[in-house]
Amino acid sequence: EVHLVESGGGLVKPGGSLRLSCAASGFTFNDYYMNWVRQAPGKGLEWVSSITSGYSYIYYAESVKGRFTISRDNAKNSLYLQMNSLRADDTAIYYCARENLAAAAPWFDYWGQGTLVTVSS
């Protein structure tokens, strides 16, 4: 069974940094593209970043470009998001999401439960 478990969230001051992790199990991690998607309290979903299986391509939303860095360690079946220069509007639940491998379109077939990041002084 596929499991994605995020960790690393918490309370951080504006301008601070945080590193999120996502531990994957139940599938061959290095075959799959992975993503971070966030959801501000009471708001909609916002795609944050993607990384391909072989690290070939990395993409970011404009709202986080230059501040966030996505990475993965296929040997540890883990996905990461390094978040720097955090702002109040980065406050959200951050979900790790797997992209379906066989589809013609990129869609998310499994999601973690999320980890809450709160940016506040």
Add this chain to the structure above:
Amino acid sequence: NFMLTQPHSVSESPGKTVTISCTRSSGSIASNYVQWYQQRPGSPPTTVIYEDSQRPSGVPDRFSGSIDSSSNSASLTISRLKTEDEADYFCQSYDSTSKVFGGGTKLTVL
């Protein structure tokens, strides 16, 4: 980049049919597949439609998806509504470098 616009909320009675729209701001709706996610309070999203009209295994055939090039929009239709369908629904599409979500629609089944 483009935006996907959804109605903020819709409501309908159990047993009826409801349709949620998702309008693309620029570029053709047909040029990139649309997905639909259901999200109940306190839970992560789950996929109910992918590639415009495909249902993942386990999703009942009461859920269907379509696109309409004339209105440049996608639609999620839920028939024979049940109270358990009450949730937020998000459409999603993509371009060569990003994924885009609609703002979400709150479905109330009353």
